[in-house]
Amino acid sequence: MFRLYSLALIVAFAFLTATPALAERVKDLGRFQGIRSNQLTGYGIVVGLPGTGDDNLEYTIQSMKGVTSRFGFQLPPNINPALKNSAVVMITAELPAFAKPGQRIDIVVASMGRAKSLRGGSLVLTPLIGADGQIYAMAQGNLAVGGLGAEGADGSKIVVNVPSSGRIPDGATVERAVDTGFASSPYLTWNLARADFTTAQRVATAINARYGGGVAQAVDAVSVTVAAPAGAELRTRLMGEIENLTVDAAEAAARVIVNARTGTVVINSAVRVSPAAVTHGKLTVRIDEAQRVSQPAPFSDGQTVIEQQSSVGIEEEVKPMFLLDPGPRLADVVKAVNAIGASPADLVAILEALKEAGALKAELVIL
Incomplete structure (x- = not known):
């Protein structure tokens, strides 16, 4: 406990005795509105597991019947296979800003049922859907699982990390781009990461000093609007230059x-x-x-x-x-x-x- 308290004092003094903050880049203080990532989710099946799957869960059987029906193969209604080698999973991913069709993104796969481990499994082709219900990527591939588990006949077991979830690097292909609207909007809006009237005004002043008065205007404690020329190429150049301007950020609240x-x-x-x-x-x-x-x-x-x-x-x-x-x-x-x-x-x-x-x-x- 003494070491913990000593560490606390060191942390406190590190902040108290730090030198005054230098000018910061605009890109480190916030970002332009609309330039952000988007969350994608999907529901799929992992197959090829060595007996560590969901077994006879009803929704696993229904999901497998749905997968096989895509290829024109219908399982008889009275047959419920023991799916120890399969598991129902939830897939999550982040679609970066300006991601274009054909680019690949990483995905995270996690079990939804009783699967003990996803090690050695392969994800069957699964659509990834955005908040608007549209398909933005397709996911498929072999899982990389960092955890493992082993169980003895007497019920004893050992688990390292989390074997019921894994990742697939470059496991999804982007199929649809997200329109950010930055090339067609009447003006650009830059937002502070932390609201501060002084910093917002200083950012607007720095932009006006670089491009002339009236170009930027601080709307509130977060947003600064910037009059921008038409055309994606000119706006891209302008945004890049603005992000590298330096500003003396206001001192944080006590x-x-x-x-x-x-x-x-x-x-x-x-x-x-x-x-x-x-x-x-x-x-x-x-x-x-x-x-x-x-x-x-x-x-x-x-x-x-x-x-x-x-x-x-x-x-x-x-x-x-x-x-x-x-x-x-x-x-x-x-x-x-x-x-x-x-x-x-x-x-x-x-x-x-x-x-x-x-x-x-x-x-x-x-x-």
């Missing part, structure tokens, strides 16, 4: 982040405190129990008994009060707390008390 589960405390450099006097001590009550055997005198009628002995003590750790001068940074607070030997857990208690007293000028976030 925050103290506390992870109560790990004991980690992270403090940014914008935190300030008002004048305050702080003391922090501990009161420990200790009760020790001991047993003593009492023997009777020789040749007497007495009996051996066990006597209970209790020892109660109180220890109070005395720590001096320290005074926070007007307007110090929180780095000064941390130094003062460390001077009296307080741990990160004590630091959290002091910060919470400062917040309640109105002396801590920051948002206290407890994870």
Whole structure:
């Protein structure tokens, strides 16, 4: 636990003593609207498993009948094959922005039933569908599974990682492109990753300084609209140049982040405190129990008994009060707390008390 608290202090001081942030590229602060990936999903069958499949699950049998019907082969209604070598799976993928038909993307395959392992399996041709219900890619291939499992006849088993899911690198072929609309929209919209009025205004100012006044306008704390010429080629060049402009991002809002589960405390450099006097001590009550055997005198009628002995003590750790001068940074607070030997857990208690007293000028976030 001491190592964990030491690590927490190191993390906190790393943020407190860091040098001022340099100018950042526009591409590192946000992205243009519409230039994003899209999620695809599919429902399919993995075959060729070495007896580790779903076995007799009803929906697995129905799925296999659906697959065979694509090739004109109809299984008799009264025949339900034992599909230990097959498994019903869910396929997920991300379609990158500007992906064109013929390009290949990675897919993730995960079992939906009782399959113990997908190792050695092959995914049967499966369509991948977007949120609009349209088919955007077709998936097929042999799975690469990082986990494994083994089971003995007596029921003992061992599992390493997750054998019921795997990946197929380049396992899907793009069949339909997504129209981003950036070439035909009346203007381009650039969005900040984190809302900040100052940073949005500075981005608009940097664009206007490069291309002339009135080209960019900060709409709100997130969006900056940019008047763009018609044509994909000119807009592509303009967007590339804008992304590489440098901007002095605004200082982040004052925050103290506390992870109560790990004991980690992270403090940014914008935190300030008002004048305050702080003391922090501990009161420990200790009760020790001991047993003593009492023997009777020789040749007497007495009996051996066990006597209970209790020892109660109180220890109070005395720590001096320290005074926070007007307007110090929180780095000064941390130094003062460390001077009296307080741990990160004590630091959290002091910060919470400062917040309640109105002396801590920051948002206290407890994870």
